[in-house]
Amino acid sequence: MKRRVRTTWIGAGLLAALLGGLVAAYFGGALGIIERPWTSSSSFLIENVPPIAEIDVAQVCREYWTTIQQADRPPHSVVVASVPSGGTAGRDGAGRDGAGRDGAGRDGAGRDGASSFGVDEAAPPGTVDFARDIRPILVEHCYECHGPDEQQAGVRFDEIESLFREAESGERPVVAGDAEQSSLITRVMSDDAELRMPAEADPLSPPEIALLREWVGQGARLPEDARHWAFVRPQRPPLPPVADRKWPKNPIDHFVLARLEQERLAPSPEADRQTLVRRLSLDLTGLPPSPEEVECFLQDRSEDAYRKLVDRLLASPHYGERWAVRWLDLARYADTNGFGYDAEREIWQYRDWVIHALNMDKPFDVFTVEQLAGDLLPNSSPEQKVATGFIRCSAVQADLEQQRFEVMVDRVNTVGTVWLGLSVSCAQCHDHKFDPISQKEYYQLFAMFNNAVEEVEEGRLTDAELEVRSPLNNESSATLVVEESPEPNLTHLKIRGGYLNNGDEVQPGVPGSLHPPACGATDRLGLACWLVDPANPLTARVTVNRFWEAIWGIGLVRTSEDLGTRSEAPSHPQLLDWLAAEFQQNGWSMKALLRLLVTSAAYRQSSHVGAELLERDPDNRLLARGPRFRVDAEFVRDIVLAASGTLSDHMGGPSVFPPQPPGITEDRLFGSFRWRTSHDEKRSRRGLYTYWKRSAMYPSFATFDAPSRTVTCPRRARSTTPLQALVTLNDPAFFEAAVSLGRRMMSEGGRVPTTRISRGFQLCLSRQPNDEELERLLVYYREERQRWEQDPAAAIALLGGGRALKQQGEPKPAECAAWAMVANVLLNLDETITKE
Numbered sequence: 001m002k003r004r005v006r007t008t009w010i011g012a013g014l015l016a017a018l019l020g021g022l023v024a025a026y027f028g029g030a031l032g033i034i035e036r037p038w039t040s041s042s043s044f045l046i047e048n049v050p051p052i053a054e055i056d057v058a059q060v061c062r063e064y065w066t067t068i069q070q071a072d073r074p075p076h077s078v079v080v081a082s083v084p085s086g087g088t089a090g091r092d093g094a095g096r097d098g099a100g101r102d103g104a105g106r107d108g109a110g111r112d113g114a115s116s117f118g119v120d121e122a123a124p125p126g127t128v129d130f131a132r133d134i135r136p137i138l139v140e141h142c143y144e145c146h147g148p149d150e151q152q153a154g155v156r157f158d159e160i161e162s163l164f165r166e167a168e169s170g171e172r173p174v175v176a177g178d179a180e181q182s183s184l185i186t187r188v189m190s191d192d193a194e195l196r197m198p199a200e201a202d203p204l205s206p207p208e209i210a211l212l213r214e215w216v217g218q219g220a221r222l223p224e225d226a227r228h229w230a231f232v233r234p235q236r237p238p239l240p241p242v243a244d245r246k247w248p249k250n251p252i253d254h255f256v257l258a259r260l261e262q263e264r265l266a267p268s269p270e271a272d273r274q275t276l277v278r279r280l281s282l283d284l285t286g287l288p289p290s291p292e293e294v295e296c297f298l299q300d301r302s303e304d305a306y307r308k309l310v311d312r313l314l315a316s317p318h319y320g321e322r323w324a325v326r327w328l329d330l331a332r333y334a335d336t337n338g339f340g341y342d343a344e345r346e347i348w349q350y351r352d353w354v355i356h357a358l359n360m361d362k363p364f365d366v367f368t369v370e371q372l373a374g375d376l377l378p379n380s381s382p383e384q385k386v387a388t389g390f391i392r393c394s395a396v397q398a399d400l401e402q403q404r405f406e407v408m409v410d411r412v413n414t415v416g417t418v419w420l421g422l423s424v425s426c427a428q429c430h431d432h433k434f435d436p437i438s439q440k441e442y443y444q445l446f447a448m449f450n451n452a453v454e455e456v457e458e459g460r461l462t463d464a465e466l467e468v469r470s471p472l473n474n475e476s477s478a479t480l481v482v483e484e485s486p487e488p489n490l491t492h493l494k495i496r497g498g499y500l501n502n503g504d505e506v507q508p509g510v511p512g513s514l515h516p517p518a519c520g521a522t523d524r525l526g527l528a529c530w531l532v533d534p535a536n537p538l539t540a541r542v543t544v545n546r547f548w549e550a551i552w553g554i555g556l557v558r559t560s561e562d563l564g565t566r567s568e569a570p571s572h573p574q575l576l577d578w579l580a581a582e583f584q585q586n587g588w589s590m591k592a593l594l595r596l597l598v599t600s601a602a603y604r605q606s607s608h609v610g611a612e613l614l615e616r617d618p619d620n621r622l623l624a625r626g627p628r629f630r631v632d633a634e635f636v637r638d639i640v641l642a643a644s645g646t647l648s649d650h651m652g653g654p655s656v657f658p659p660q661p662p663g664i665t666e667d668r669l670f671g672s673f674r675w676r677t678s679h680d681e682k683r684s685r686r687g688l689y690t691y692w693k694r695s696a697m698y699p700s701f702a703t704f705d706a707p708s709r710t711v712t713c714p715r716r717a718r719s720t721t722p723l724q725a726l727v728t729l730n731d732p733a734f735f736e737a738a739v740s741l742g743r744r745m746m747s748e749g750g751r752v753p754t755t756r757i758s759r760g761f762q763l764c765l766s767r768q769p770n771d772e773e774l775e776r777l778l779v780y781y782r783e784e785r786q787r788w789e790q791d792p793a794a795a796i797a798l799l800g801g802g803r804a805l806k807q808q809g810e811p812k813p814a815e816c817a818a819w820a821m822v823a824n825v826l827l828n829l830d831e832t833i834t835k836e
Contacts, residue, residue, distance in 0.1 A: 055366055055369065055370070055377060055384075057363075057365045057366055057369055057529070057532060060369070060377065060378070060525070060529070061518065061519040061526075061529035061533070063378075127218055127221060128211055128214045128215040128218055128221075130215065130220075130221065130222050131227070131228065131229045131232075132229060132569060132573065133211050133215065134211065134212065134215050135228065135565070136568075136569055137204070137208050137211065137212065138157045138158075139158075139434065139565050139566060140566075141197075141198050141201070141204060141208075142157045142197070142198065143157060143158060143434070144198070145198065145199065146158075146162075147433070147434075148431075148433050148434070149433060153167045153168045153169055154167050154168040155167045155173055157173075158434075160222065163184070163220075164176070164220075167183070169183075171183035174216055174220050175216070176216065176219045176220040177216070177217065177218075177219050177220070178216070179213045179216045179217050182216050184197075184212065184216070185209075185212060185213055185216055188203070188204050188209055188212065189209060228435075228564070228565045229569070229570075229573065230421070230537060230538060230541060230563040230564065230567070231436070231513065231514060231537055231538075232537055233515070233535060233536075233537045234537060234540065234541055234576075234577035234580040234581055235577065235581060236577070236578055236581035236582070236585075237574045237577055237578055239251055239254040239255070239578075240254055240255060240258035240574070241254075241258070242254055242257045242258050242261060243261055244257060244261075247267060247601055248601060249599060249600055249601040249604075250596060250599055250600050250601075251578065251582075251596075252575065252579075252596065252597070252600040252602060253600050253601045253602055255572050255574055255575035255578065256572070256575070256600070256601075256602040256623045259571075259572060259622060259623075260622060260623070260624055263622055265613075265616075265617075265622060265624045266624070267601070267602070267605055267624055267625075268605040268606045268607075268608065268609075268624060268625040268626065269605070269606050270601070270604050270605060270606065271604060271605060271606040271607065271626055271836075272606075273297060273298055274294060274298070274766050274767045275606070275607075275767075275836050276306070276604060277289050277293065277294050277297045277298075277309065277766065278294070278765075278766040278835075278836065279626070279627075279835055279836060280309060280310065280313055280598060281293070281313060282631060282635065282639075282835045283322075283550075283551055283598060283835065284310070284313035284314060284316070284319055284322065284594065284598070285313055285316050285318035285319055285321070285322050286318065286321060286322030286325070286631070286632075286634070286635045286638055286686075287318055287322075287635075287638055287639070287642050287647075288639050288642055288643065288763075288764075288766060289766055290763075291759075291762040291763060291766070294762070294766050297309055306599070306604075307599065310595055310598055310599060311595075314591050314594065314595060317359055317651060319358065319359060319591075320354075320355040320356065320357075320358035320359035321355055321651070321686055321688055322635070323358050323550075323590070324351065324354045324355045324358055324688060325632060325634050325635075325687075325688050326546075326550055326632075327354055327358070328351060328354065328688065328709070329707055329709065329712070329713040329714070329716065330414075330417075330418045330712050330713065330714060331350075331354070331371075331389075331390050331393050331414075331418075331712070332393045332394065332395065332410075332414065332709040332710065332711055332712050332713070333347070333350065333351055333354075333393050333692065333709060334393070334395075334692040334693070334694045334708075334709045334710075335347070335348065335655050335691050335692045335693065336673075336692070336693045336694050336695070337395060337396040337694075338395030338396060338694040338695065338708075338710050339395060339396065339397055339694075339695070339710075340695075342673070342693060342694055342695040342696075344673075345480065346477060346478060346479060346480070346654075347389050347392060347393065347479055347480045348470075348477075348479070348652075348653070348654050348655055349386050349389065349468055349470060349477060349479035350386060350387070350389025350390065350392070350393070350479060350480075351652075351688070352470040352471055352472045352652040352653070353383065353386045353387055353389065353471060355471075355472060355651070355652065356471035356472060357370075357387075358590065361589055361590060361591045361592075363587050363588040363589060364532075364543060364583070364588035364589075364590055365532035365588045366588075367588075367590075368419065368528055368531055368532050368539075369525070369528040369529070369532065370384045370387035370388075371387045371388060371389075371390035371391070372388075372390065372391065372415070372524050372525075372527060372528040372531075373388075373523070373524040373525035373527070373528045374386075374387040374388045374482075375388050375481065375482050375483060375484060376484060376523065376524060376525040377525070382466055382468050383468070383471070385466050385481045385482075386466060386468055386479055386481060388481050388482035389479060389480055389481060391411055391449070391452065391482045391524075392480040392481065392482060393709075394406075394407045394410040394411060394414075395410065395694060395710045395711070402499055405494075405499035406499070408446050408449050408450055409425075409428060409446070410711065411449045412424060412425075412428075412442065412445045412446050412448075412449065413425040413428075413711070413712070414711070414712040415445070415527070415531075416445075417561055417712050417714050418542075418712060418714070419531045419538070419539050419542060419543075420514075420531075420538045420539070420542065420563075421538055421541070421542035421545070421557075421560070421561065421562060421563035421564075421714075422435055422437065422538070422562065422563065422564050423435070423561075423562050423564060424437055424442060424445070427439050427441065427442035428442055428494070428497040429496050429497030430496070430497075434564060434565045434566050435564040435565055435566075436511065436513035437511050437513070438511075439493060440493055440504075440506055441509065441510070441511045441512065443491055443492070443493045443494065443506045444491075444506050444507065444508055444509035444510065445508075445509075445510065445511075445527070446491055446506075447491035447506055447507060447508040447509075448508050448521075448522075448523060448524055448526075448527045449524065450488075450489045450491045451484050451485045451488055451489055451523065452464075452482050452483065452484065452485070453482075453483040453484065453485050464480070464481050464482060464483040465478040465479065465480060465481065466478065466479055466481045467479075470652040470653060471652070472651040472652025472653070473650070473651060473652045473653050475652065475653045475654070477654070484523070484524075490505055491505065491506050491507075491508075492504065492505050492506065493505075493506055507522075508521065508522045508523060508526075509521065509522075510527065510530050514536065514537060514538065515530075515533065515535040515536055515537065516535075517529070517530045517533075518530070518533055518535070519533075532588070534584055538563060540580035540581070540583050540584050541563065541576060541577070541580045542560075542563060543580075543583065544576070544579040544580050544583050544593060545557050545560050545563070545570075545576060546560050546714065547590070547593055547594065547597065548579070548597065549715065551594075551597050551598065551603065551627060552620070552623075552627045553620075553627050553628075553629040553718075554619060554620070554621070556570045556571055556572050556573075556575060556576045556579075557569075557570045557571075557576065558571075559715075560714055560715050561714035561715050571621040571622070571623075572623075579593070579596075582596070602623050602626075603626065603627070604626065605624075605625050605626040606625065606626055607625055607626040607627060607628035607836055608625065609625050613625065627835065628834065628835060628836055629718060629834065629835060630704075630718060630720075630830075630833055630834050630835075631833055631834070631835055632704070632705075632706070632716065633687065633700065633701040633702075633703075633704035633705060633706040634686070634687025634688050634690070634701065634706065635687065635833075636687075636700070636704050636728070636833045637658075637686075637687040637690075637700065637701075637733070637734075638686050638687050639764075639832060639833060640728070640733075640734055640737045640827050640832075641684055641686075641737055643737070643741055643763045643764045643826075643827065643832070644736075644737035644738070644740035644741040644744060644763075644823075644827075645740060645741070645744045645763075646684045646736075646737060646740045647684055647686070648681040648682070648684045648685045648686075650681060650682075650685060652689075653689070655689055655690065655691040655692065656678050656682040656683070656685045656689050656690060656691065657675055657676045657677050657678045657682070657683075657690075657691050658677070658678060658682075658683045658684070658685070658690060658698075658733050659677055659683060659732045659733045659736070660675060660677070660698060660699055660700075660732075660733075661699060661731075661732070664696050664698075664699055665693060665696045673693060673696070675691075683733075687701070692709060694708050694709060694710050695708075699727075699731075700727045700731050700733070700734070703721070703723050703724055703727050704724060704727070705717045705718055705719055725828060728827060728828045728833070729824060729828050734827065735824065736800075737827060738820050738821075738823040738824035738827055739798075739799055739800065739816075739820045739823070741760065741763065741764075741820075741823035741826070741827065742816060742817075742818075742819035742820035742821075742822065742823040743816065743819070743820075744759075744763065745757070745759050745760045745763075745819055745822070745823060746815075746816070746819055753778055753781055754774060754778060756819065757769060757774055757777050757778065757781070757822065758774070760822065760823060760826045761773075761826070764826045764827060764829065764832045765826075765829070765831055765832060777822055777825065780821075780822060780825065781818050781819070781821075781822050782818075784817070784818035784821045784822070785814055785815055785817075785818035787818075788813070788814035788815075788817040788818055789814040792813055792814060794817075795813040795814050795816070795817035796813045798817045798820065799813060799816055799817055799820065
């Protein structure tokens, strides 16, 4: 039988008011904001909801470790005393955790952990660094023949000692201080095709050869810790000196400017205020600012006007909606099971939990623990159980026996990507060829998830469910959660990764190459504690890099999904480590991190780029200009609806069905599904509330590169195709918005065509048109009006028919149709859907 856990509703209204007051008081003090009107309905209306401090992660992890040493109690039955309300859980005023360490990993005596970026800090300035400069060259060019799989001539470059040992030929790859006697150097420089390395591949570039020669000539110095930089615990580096001391607005700018000065480049001028307010609004809420909001910012000439704008946008309920989109990609959230039959599932409560948690600025370590092990927390609340929907988001196979195995594999791979930034999936079948993760360690992680209750009953899997209300609008429904089995399931290593090929039994554990678990790590709670332990070298780096990527379009590490040995080195390694340390020391606050990014002078630069800078730095890795790129698929829709005035501000609840072309979901061999098009305000909800069918995505989202979410997606592709222009011109939902925008331009722009065009520009682009733009659109409006006057029946059909015209009270269909066409042009502009 399917098990369903129900909650008791007592005094919901009173509790809502009480919790709303607590939340408002807490965040009002934290952000300096008095009014938070949405908080009265933004808590789960359930008895005994914990205070906003939620959980003390350090305390939970310490008690967990104590408990698992008691042989008579299973790990998940740990009981921890409740945490007093107020403040940020588990941290004192200096940002230290319960073990007395601060966010940068320093203990009470100020001692640091391992050196930052794996760099030999005792080396004199100008020294070539092995971890940063040399290892990436060896990994890219040498590992194929001299790596973990193959060791030609007895040389293995993934083992440091082998670099200096005599090879089978009698040569030594590296002779410290003597490049001429180092076969590594002579072979990469050789003109003889038989001798040159790498064999049967492109030669190394001159800069790569120069780095190798210089490193050997300097004595082939190795840092005390020669591990890959990402596996070394980050520490807070000092701010680098800069010549232009007036430019930096916060510490980020010191790192950016130091690199620019090193490259003999100057930062771009600050963007104009209209550009900044639109850029900020799109980044922090996913919505364009209204003309009134733009004008308010332009009129505010106070010194802290920009800071006040940032704080207002961070406090907006739309902030959580905007940032939930990227997390839902990571969580592989969808409304269907995926694969062939792609049956429906009900898990939208988890999506609402994510929005709520982000708006409340739930610390990222708490955010992590609740999603991976909310059900294992002492006296866990229904809200914390709803958070485990993260685990339940896996796509589901039809074959039951294979399904359970594939689901567990997906969960291991997802955790490896989301928190560690590693391709742990490679170790499903064999030891990882490049990163220090063995196949045994892979299945030790697998064992962490293998106790979830999903056993086969009567030919199907049982579902753990919980009935709760949305934290956003009080709608009630059952949602998928995780429950732990009282009896542990055995886990075996799978030979060659086959789900039927059992090898040795393995016990739960974590990769031993990163950092030892301070709390045992024998189940999901232990795993979560291990991931957010300040000693973990990856979680903070991966997370801040992902936020940087969302703001700048490209991460400090380009391969945000992989920080392993095959990754591209960071463009600003010291900045990455500084941000990681700052993130932890600030109590893992995601809003504080974003505030830091968007208040920097680097972020406020103009995105205009000249030909010389474009040729020298096409991807803006040096950060000599501001970010500019197209917004995500959901926000393309949101911008269009917001400009047209039809966007619904209703938050949360079951997923909705906006208009889409027929045949997308209906005409399918398997998983046929009737798209229940909404006919009320739900058709104009924000994009993230659209029903997400994995096997047949909402077509405009697919065209604008949204992922299917069958597996975790850490980095969206960003393409430019003619199909995208066809969507914004012709998609029924977009053209409906164009008709509404045309009406809005007529009603809000006065009776003069030029002022109506100006109003359209304000609504779509947050600026006024220039003379050329105004003239071209004016000509186009006149041409269209003349065309529709000659065919009034077509104009009426374009506007939705006579009934729609009558409801709108529009006596001149030709003029309305002409303005709809002008609006259609504005909504199709590249600038409309681009963050400038």
